[in-house]
Amino acid sequence: MKIGELSRATGTNIETIRYYERIGLLPAPHRTAANYRSYGDPHRARLTFVRHSRDLGFTIEEIRSLLDLSDDPARDCSEADRIASRHLAQVEDKIAQLTLLRDELTRIVGCCRGGVAADCRVIEALGDHGSCAGAH
Amino acid sequence: MKIGELSRATGTNIETIRYYERIGLLPAPHRTAANYRSYGDPHRARLTFVRHSRDLGFTIEEIRSLLDLSDDPARDCSEADRIASRHLAQVEDKIAQLTLLRDELTRIVGCCRGGVAADCRVIEALGDHGSCAGAH
DNA sequence: ATGCACCCTGTAGCAACTACAGGGTCAAGA
DNA sequence: TCTTGACCCTGTAGTTGCTACAGGGTGCAT
Ligand SMILES: [Zn+2]
Ligand SMILES: [Zn+2]
Ligand SMILES: [Zn+2]
Ligand SMILES: [Zn+2]
Numbered sequence: 374m375k376i377g378e379l380s381r382a383t384g385t386n387i388e389t390i391r392y393y394e395r396i397g398l399l400p401a402p403h404r405t406a407a408n409y410r411s412y413g414d415p416h417r418a419r420l421t422f423v424r425h426s427r428d429l430g431f432t433i434e435e436i437r438s439l440l441d442l443s444d445d446p447a448r449d450c451s452e453a454d455r456i457a458s459r460h461l462a463q464v465e466d467k468i469a470q471l472t473l474l475r476d477e478l479t480r481i482v483g484c485c486r487g488g489v490a491a492d493c494r495v496i497e498a499l500g501d502h503g504s505c506a507g508a509h
Numbered sequence: 510m511k512i513g514e515l516s517r518a519t520g521t522n523i524e525t526i527r528y529y530e531r532i533g534l535l536p537a538p539h540r541t542a543a544n545y546r547s548y549g550d551p552h553r554a555r556l557t558f559v560r561h562s563r564d565l566g567f568t569i570e571e572i573r574s575l576l577d578l579s580d581d582p583a584r585d586c587s588e589a590d591r592i593a594s595r596h597l598a599q600v601e602d603k604i605a606q607l608t609l610l611r612d613e614l615t616r617i618v619g620c621c622r623g624g625v626a627a628d629c630r631v632i633e634a635l636g637d638h639g640s641c642a643g644a645h
Numbered sequence: 646a647t648g649c650a651c652c653c654t655g656t657a658g659c660a661a662c663t664a665c666a667g668g669g670t671c672a673a674g675a
Numbered sequence: 676t677c678t679t680g681a682c683c684c685t686g687t688a689g690t691t692g693c694t695a696c697a698g699g700g701t702g703c704a705t
Binding site for chain 1: 554557558561562564565566567575578579581582583584585586587589590593594596597600601603604607608610611613614615617618621623624625626627628629631632635636637638645
C-alpha cells in the first residue's frame with residue numbers, strides 16, 4: 374500500500390507518517406522502482422498503535438518504549454503497566470489543575486458588568502493574583 | 510530596577526523577560542550608560558499581568574489583546590469578557606476531553622494481570638480503539 | 646589585578662507536528 | 676502523443692512559549 378492509502382486507512386497525515394519514519398518510530402518501508410514507499414499490514418498495525426496511543430496522550434518517547442516492549446513478546450509487561458499508570462496519574466493531575474483554573478476563570482468572568490476598560494473587573498483581576506480565591 | 514530584580518520581583522525567568530520584549534509584549538525599557546535595561550513600576554505591573562494571565566492559561570496573543578484593551582481605558586471592555594469567556598469554554602472542553610481520556614486509561618490500566626508482553630492487555634488495548642468504551 | 650556576579654546579543658533547542666518549495670511518476674482522456 | 680491531474684519524493688522552515696547556551700562586556704570588592 375502506498376503512503377496515501379496508509380494515511381487514509383489510519384487517519385494519519387502523510388507528513389506525519391514520514392515524520393514518524395524520520396524519528397525512527399516507524400521502520401522504513403520497502404520502496405517501489407519509482408522510489409515510492411510501500412507498506413504492508415504490520416506497518417498499518419504499528420501506525421494504528423502509535424496513533425491510538427497519541428490520541429490517549431502518550432508521548433512519542435513513551436510510545437517508543439511501548440513498541441520496544443511489544444516487539445519483544447517474551448519480556449515482562451510490567452513496564453507497560455508502569456508507563457500507562459504514570460500517564461494516568463499525569464492526566465489526573467492535569468484535570469485537577471484545570472479544574473482550579475476553571476473555578477478561578479468562572480469567578481473572574483462573572484465579575485464583568487460591562488463598561489469601559491478602565492473599570493473592568495476582568496482586566497483588574499488578571500493583574501492581581503491577590504484577588505484570586507485559590508492557588509493555580 | 511535591573512532585569513535581575515524584575516525577575517525576582519515577578520518570579521519570571523530573565524530570558525523570558527527578554528523574550529517578551531523581543532515579541533513586543535513588553536515595551537523596551539530605558540538603558541543605562543552600560544546598556545543595561547532599567548525598569549520602573551509600570552513595567553513590573555505589566556509583567557505581573559502577563560505572568561498571571563499565562564498562569565491562567567491565556568495565550569500570548571490573547572494577552573496581547575487584553576493589554577491593548579487596558580492600554581486604552583476608554584474602550585468598551587466587552588472584548589476582554591469575550592476573550593476570557595472563550596478561554597473558559599476551552600478549559601471546560603479540555604477538562605471534558607481529559608476526563609474521557611482518564612476513564613479510558615483507567616479501564617486499560619486495570620486490564621493488566623502481569624505476565625509477558627505477548628499476552629499484555631494494556632499493549633493489546635493500545636493497538637485497538639475498537640475495544641475502547643467511549644470516544645476520545 | 647583579579648575574581649565574581651551580573652548584564653548584553655544572537656542563535657539553537659525542546660514536542661509533535663505541519664506546510665511549503667521544487668521536483669519526479671503515472672494513468673487517463675482529447 | 677500530449678497534457679492534465681493526482682499522487683509521490685526530499686529537504687527545510689514554521690508553529691508555541693519558552694529555555695539554554697556561547698561568547699562577550701560591566702561593575703564592585705579584595
Ligand atoms: Zn469588563
Ligand atoms: Zn491568580
Ligand atoms: Zn500487562
Ligand atoms: Zn480508543
